Amino acid sequence: MPKKARQQQLIKIIEENPFVTDQELTRKLKVSIQTIRLDRMELGIPELRERMKQMAERSYDQVRSLPLHEVIGEIVDLQLDKSGISIFEIRDEHVFSRTGIARGHHVFAQANSLAVAVINDEIALTFSADIRFIRSVHLGEKCIAKAYVRPSSGNKAKAKVEVFTYVGEEMVFQGNFVIYRSTGDDNHEGGNIHADRH
């Protein structure tokens, strides 16, 4: 096997299993460990421990910067029980890779997170929602969601929140949320209660 081909093989093997040692590579490629190491040098592939360290660091950074998993979008303004604003930038991981159009649930998640956040209560759960995707959102666009709490008539445990999401001047999403809150009487959690539609 020629050198080039072997090095391509080596790249492939390490790519699909970064946890492989040089020793194991000698078995797979049938060359000496020195050759493996020269190849790694030439290709700029760090040793196993360095590879693991880099993966660990990358994942650690992500964990640190992504309690975005908890609340989607960055809340920049919040007046409890009144209104709130959040910003969410559409990135690679949010779009259909083929079209660059954001998957609906991410846009929804931003609105939902904001609707829940704006309710000033210990427990606030989405009870129902009526939503419209007015136009599709694309990779790189910044979604600005604005939520307004509507004065609730009657049932105090259900708060109505309207959310409008904009990209620039353009409205791209609109949703009417009914948020269930834990005012006093805890642990209802929906059950068989039915919301009146608007």
Place this chain on the structure above:
Amino acid sequence: MPKKARQQQLIKIIEENPFVTDQELTRKLKVSIQTIRLDRMELGIPELRERMKQMAERSYDQVRSLPLHEVIGEIVDLQLDKSGISIFEIRDEHVFSRTGIARGHHVFAQANSLAVAVINDEIALTFSADIRFIRSVHLGEKCIAKAYVRPSSGNKAKAKVEVFTYVGEEMVFQGNFVIYRSTGDDNHEGGNIHADRH
């Protein structure tokens, strides 16, 4: 400083910086390296390299198993333009940490992903949705979502999909989706079209 306190300190330091070596710990805790190592033994904290390896492996597994970022839930049955079933287990990262109740947008995401997947088209986007969270879903529960495509009257570009999500026998979520499809005429992407509500 008593032993217990030191060990608590050690746990804290490693927790907030898992990349610390024993050597560095001697400086922070002002004890010998042997003491550090005895402490780690007693506390069952692995050595630096092992910690990094575990982090790397965990993140690697996630990367492998989380093109779930693309499609939420595992689709186990799919009859295009007819019906589909997906399974989604509620894990730590999906719940409000205080209550163990799933955030609504994850349950929605499963249903939305399925509704889009079941439409047999190159481009399928959520146009609108009307959803109900019937009861809250908790950590560890397996959500089984079933989607049915309803025969669309009139506008062929809009498919109606009903999704019901169950935990066991119990229905926990219900949604009526209108999915925009790319039948022939491409790139409409919503725009100023308005869906008739059911």
Place this chain on the structure above:
DNA sequence: ACTATTTTAGTACCAGGTTCTAAAAAAGAG
């Protein structure tokens, strides 16, 4: 004062390498 616990010290050893020197083996050129 004697015992038990805790801490420190030191040595041998390990994985998975790097760095360096040097010799074989293979390939290419004239």
Place this chain on the structure above:
DNA sequence: CTCTTTTTTAGAACCTGGTACTAAAATAGT
């Protein structure tokens, strides 16, 4: 076929960040 260059292999010394083990101090408990 010989000479040169490239490629491959071998081996020894050294590195990091440890483990495993033995043993001696230091500290605390009673």
